[in-house]
Amino acid sequence: MKTESFAPRKWLALSRLTNSAFLLPLLALVTALILGAIIIWVTSGSIGTVFDAFGGLIRGALFKERGLSESLIATVPYVFLSLAVAVGFKAGLFNIGVEGQFYMGAISAVFVGQLATGLPAIIHLPLTLLAGAAGGALWAAIPGYLKVRTGAHEVITTIMLNYVAFRFTELIISGPLRDIHSTAVQTTRVASSAEVWLLYEVPARLQDPLNAFAVALIAGFIAFLVSRTIRRRRERIAAAAPMVLSVGRGKPTRAPGILSRHSSLVTAIVAGVATGVLLPILTRLWWPFTDQYDRLHIGVLFAIAAAVAVWWLIGKTTIGFELRTVGANPNAAIYAGMSITKNVVLAMAISGALAGIAGTIEVLGVSICRCLPLFFSSGYGFDSIAISLLANNSPFGILGVAFLFGAMRNGADLMELSSGVSKYIISLMQALILLFVSAPPIIRWLYRIRTEQKGQRLGLPGSWGGKA
Amino acid sequence: MRKSYVSIAAMITAATLLAACAGGGASSKLKVGLVTDTGGVNDKSFNQSAWTGVQKAATEFGWDAKFIESKQPTDYEKNIDQFATEKYDVIVTVGFLMGDATAAKAIQYPNIKFSIIDNAFFPTKGAKVCDDSKKDCYVDGGLKNVTSLMFQEDEVGFLAGVVAAGISKTGTVCTVAGMEIPPVVKFVTGYEAGAKWMNASAKALHVYIPSFVDPAKGKEVGNSMISQSCDVVFGAGGNTGNGGLLAAKEKSLAAIGVDVDQYNTYPEVKDALVTSATKNVDVAVYEYLKTVNAKSDKGGILTANIKNAGIGLAPFHDWDSKVSDAVKAKVKEATDGLKAGTIKTGYQP
Known part of the structure; x- marks a missing residue:
């Protein structure tokens, strides 16, 4: 065992790579792409189709007119929602309710965005984002509280609250907030001051x-x-x-x-x-x-800021330390005098706030009516669980993986147009990625990677099946 | 050993990506693209029907035809743009919900012909595309290149209502309706007017469900109305309505389909299916594309009604013997009345 770390120098970089937490996700991705290619090849019966498909995918995602912009537009909700999932994971919580929190954020934002008028953008936009965050946070805090108080597992409660959120927003959209001037079922347009700038x-x-x-x-x-x-x-x-400093100067430093x-x-x-x-x-x-x-909006900058903020919050602050401790070992956390109730509810609230902001940005920046129509998001939340796992819950990893998923989602249409391969092959590849990431032994076996590495903890939460 | 596997994988990926960039090609054929709404191209209803029409025209005139399915409302613009930037000549968009996106893109690409099903553009106060300073959106509102394919759903709904009230034993008929948008409201209004016309004491129930893709909810609502003694269920709401049909079939009652002859597209419920209130979307799309082929298309609203046979009741199929001649005669009478304009469905836009 010990000898491994004294590998010849020239393999040092490689062994560092194999030890890094990024290797398995990377290999999972590559393997899924290769399998996807094989599936296309087998089902279409021609290798040319594989090239057409991947060519279309890449051109649609990056190089065609507005292709990159559209990929980034799809990336933004992925980033926020994956960060939301990651914050949950860090605290040992599996928040699969981000989709519902996304909706609750969106509907709160619409409420503030259209009711508060006459404000300058400098107040209105932040206020609307805050409202979206609050909507998501409150919605997510419920399962957090239920978990601590009643032991109801968050996997069950968050997913059930998703449906409550869907139906609730439908009710609000088709009832009180419905735009009575429009024949379509959607809310009134938010004030221009609340729009996310293109x-x-x-x-x-x-x-x-x-x-x-x-x-x-x-x-x-x-x-x-x-x-x-x-x-x-x-x-x-x-x-x-x-010592070093004083030697060089020779005289005492002046007061600043x-x-x-x-x-x-x-x-x-x-x-x-x-x-x-x-x-x-x-x-x-x-x-x-x-x-x-071009529909690209400044939400992209918000997404980057959010990743930095989450990295800082989780990695550099006392709050983050407590969340991680509660996630890693609740008993130790209790022993150290940390409140489980506070931290679980807080983690869920932060997670929900991020999801809520995702919904807000979609409403204020992407939706053509700058309003909430029925059936707004479609699976962003569920994809984000995969993104978070693949990025090993690292905020900066999430930026990259979210872009990958956004680009695949966006490029899929041109792939289908230029090769005739159904765009659902993309979902299949993403499912394969998730499968490989959540079952590392497959990849280890496939690429003959030995298992002695430490810190090989993937994002699965410690609370799964247990009680925090 | 392990390094070689890793590097092989890396090399294969790199090769695939590089080679993939070389793809693509062009053809000089006319290209027509169809953007579906969130229902998708296999919705057994109007997206599918529109695609049938596009395919028929494409085969006949030797065009290229492709479709893109929309995952969510924010994708509409992007998907239309996808065709536009790929230099498609004609873009057909399906459904009322794509109105805003279609109008925006039609203005952006004045040289591409657009056709939208179920949505007409009228000058609206404060509208982004065509505000009320314009007289006619198609003529002076920037939508010269748009053709709206409209249907008078209330007329065929009326005929369905006549049949429903004719075969109902309890005197109560009902509708499992989709989103409360004009085409659906027209179906419901017409259906209930038709039932009352047939039998003045008939009771009509309906529930709007804000979804076209929720058959479970449709079934639940259908069952609840059946328990209120409804015995003919009209499913007017895409896949959601299909749930209503299934509820009727499971209770061995009668059901009426919508948009297409659902005897063919939803054979699971054919025992219950009396008829379908069809909008011949495929015919409308095909007829429109025919004018494109003949270069005689000129934009504006094309309306399909009973008179020009763009809408109508599907055959009774297995129910043919169970629908009495008296009812059939009444249907005939209503058809003639609607054609002549002596019968009104009571729908107010």
């Missing part, structure tokens, strides 16, 4: 000083975070090696001045002002997104 609209939107101010605030905030992180790291290094003590704040203000002033001008002069039919 990238195409950004220069025009930024001409409004309030919007520019909002962007400046965000830029300032990001600059603040980055600058503070860098400074803290530098201070930590300095604290760890005081007011500027350097608040350097993060200064950076933030500079970055914010610069962004707020320059961005509206620059985007007016040059902006890459000029196609008014």
Whole structure:
């Protein structure tokens, strides 16, 4: 066993790769694609069809007009929903109710988006997103609470609440929130101030000083975070090696001045002002997104921000530490004085909030009527469970895998058009991926990978069948 | 050993991806694309029927025909765009729910011919595409390249109602309806008017279910109305309505299908199936594509009604002997009345 770690140097990179948590998902993906190709080959009887199919898939997903945009549009809900599932997994919870939370988020957002009018976008859009998050969070908190208080397993309760959510939104859409002027069954259009901006609209939107101010605030905030992180790291290094520093200088360091003590704040203000002033001008002069039919929206940026936020929350904060501890070993968590009730409900709420935001962005940015029609999402939530497993619950892994699934979903249509292969082959390949990821021995056996690696924990929750 | 397997897998993938990029091809034939709604192309109902019409025209005129099924409402624009960017010449969209997306894309691609089933465009206050400053969306509202294929569902619904009230023993007939959108409302209104016309004391029940793809719910609703003594179930709502037909069949009662002759498309319920209120979507689509082929299409609304046989009752099939001549005579009378305009279905748009 021990000798493995002393493998010859030239295989070092490879052995690191095989030890990494990404190898099995990667091989699962590759194997599923190969099997998919074989299935296409066998059913169509021609190898040419395989090339046509994959050619169509890739062209549709990436290279055709608006292809990449459409892939990204499908990626956004996948990212949010997979993050939602991942947060649950981290706390040992299997939230399969993200689809329902997506709906509850969407309906809450529609409510705030259309009822609160006359607000500037800087308030209205965040408020609507918040409403969507709250809708999803409250909906998800219910099974969390039920689990702790009554022992009802979240797998059962979340999936049952999905149907309650579907029927509830149907009721709201066809009843109180229905657009009486439209003959279609859908809610009224949300106010323009609540819409998620299309990238195409950004220069025009930024001409409004309030919007520019909002962007400046965000830029300032990001600059603040980055600058503070860098400074803290530098201070930590300095604290760890005081000798080294003092040797070089020869004289004691001066007390820091007011500027350097608040350097993060200064950076933030500079970055914010610069962004707020320059961005509206620059985007007016040059902006890459000029196609008014391109549906790509700034939700893509929200998705990236969400991944970073989840990574930080789970990995870097006390809250995240408690969630992970409760997930990894509830008994240890209790012993350490952590509240199971609080953490389980909180994990479900965070998970639901992310799902709710996904629904909100779909309503405010993608739906052609900027409203909620009946049958809005179709399987985004369920695909996201697979994405989360495949990404090993890593927020940044999720960004990648979600894009893969979004691209496959989007490219599937052109695949079918150009090769005649049914686009359901994509679902089949995704199912194979999930199968391989959830049953690692198949892949290990297939590629003769030995099993001694540690940390080979896939995302299956510890609470499955047990009691947290 | 293990490294070789890994690298083989990597190489195969790379090769597949590279080779795949070389795919694609072009042809000079006229290309027609059909975008279904979320029901899909095998819905045993109007998506399927539309596809039949497209295929018939494509075979006859030697065109290329393809379809894309929509997974969800946000896909409509994307799917239409898929055909448009692939240089299709004619795009047929199925269903009322695709109205907004079709209009937006028709304006974006003025050189592509669009045809939408079940949706007509009228100037609407505050509408994005064709607001009320326009007189006619097709003429001056930017939708010159759009042809709407409309059906007077209330007329054929009326005939179905006449049959239903004619064979009902309890005097109560009912409808398992889909989403409450104009084509469905027309069916229901016509059906109930027809039943009352046939038998003034007939009772008519209906429930709208906000889905076209939920047969379980349809069956449940059907059973509940059957328990309120309904003995002829009209299923007007795609696959949801099919659930109503199944409920009637399981209780050995009578059922009336919708959109297509469901005796052929849903043989599981043929024992119960008296007739179907058909919209000959395939005929309408085919006739439209024929005008495209003859280059005589000019956009606007084409309406199918009893008069031009674009809609009508399907044959009684196994029930032919069980439907009395008196009822058949009444159906004939109603048909003539609707044709002549002496009978009104009472539907108000």
